[in-house]
Amino acid sequence: MTPNFKALHLYTAPLSGCSARVRITSHLKSIPLTYHNIDISKSEQFSSSYLAINPNGRVPSLNVETSSNEKFTITQSPAIIDFLSIHFPGPPLLPGFDKPRERARVMELASLVACDIQPPQNSSIRKKITQDFSGDGEAWARWVYERGFNVYETFLETGRKEMGDGKYSVGNAVSLADVFLVPAVQGGLRVGVDPEKWPILKGIVDECWKLEAFRKGGLGGHGKLVP
Numbered sequence: 001m002t003p004n005f006k007a008l009h010l011y012t013a014p015l016s017g018c019s020a021r022v023r024i025t026s027h028l029k030s031i032p033l034t035y036h037n038i039d040i041s042k043s044e045q046f047s048s049s050y051l052a053i054n055p056n057g058r059v060p061s062l063n064v065e066t067s068s069n070e071k072f073t074i075t076q077s078p079a080i081i082d083f084l085s086i087h088f089p090g091p092p093l094l095p096g097f098d099k100p101r102e103r104a105r106v107m108e109l110a111s112l113v114a115c116d117i118q119p120p121q122n123s124s125i126r127k128k129i130t131q132d133f134s135g136d137g138e139a140w141a142r143w144v145y146e147r148g149f150n151v152y153e154t155f156l157e158t159g160r161k162e163m164g165d166g167k168y169s170v171g172n173a174v175s176l177a178d179v180f181l182v183p184a185v186q187g188g189l190r191v192g193v194d195p196e197k198w199p200i201l202k203g204i205v206d207e208c209w210k211l212e213a214f215r216k217g218g219l220g221g222h223g224k225l226v227p
Contacts, residue, residue, distance in 0.1 A: 008031070
């Protein structure tokens with residue numbers, strides 16, 4: 001813990017992809033977080049006690065206690081990861097400003113997951129489709145994942161032509177793109193999406209699973225739902 005903080009409390013759910021991003025980040029950076037599990041199966045995210053922390057009724061949320069006894073809460077995984085990366089800079093999850101193309105590609109891939117894959121297939125959306133619109137929520141989720149992974153794979157192919165091969169999404173260092181990708185692939189597995197369809201993507205995920213931070217922080221933790 002840095003001298004600026006007394007405690008960092010993460011409200012998380014084991015099978016939340018957005019929460020997994022923060023957990024993986026914390027393990028990569030060896031950040032000491034105090035975990036508070038929110039049981040989504042029991043709708044604890046909508047309890048009055050949790051809504052007082054995060055009025056959006058979503059996970060993750062990070063409650064910060066500073067050394068000067070100030071307390072505040074950050075919601076949304078990109079904002080939480082940005083906060084943690086500022087105060088715990090090593091290892092960096094974004095290429096430096098001296099590598100503008102690589103940095104932009106990392107942000108592009110992470111944003112693809114955060115904006116075009118994760119929200120449309122969210123469990124609350126699936127439930128709404130099934131219960132209120134007589135649709136097949138899981139079939140919808142599979143379409144969202146498969147479309148998104150097709151685009152991700154295309155970007156990977158282009159990136160390797162432009163910037164050379166690497167073990168991870170961009171080069172040979174783990175980046176924010178990988179932190180966002182792995183939980184998304186795990187989420188796809190839960191609805192029957194086979195990552196073998198995207199060989200470059202699958203190879204990157206396999207490399208990530210060799211790292212303890214991903215095994216500890218991913219969906220369910222400790223290697224569950226490993227492709």
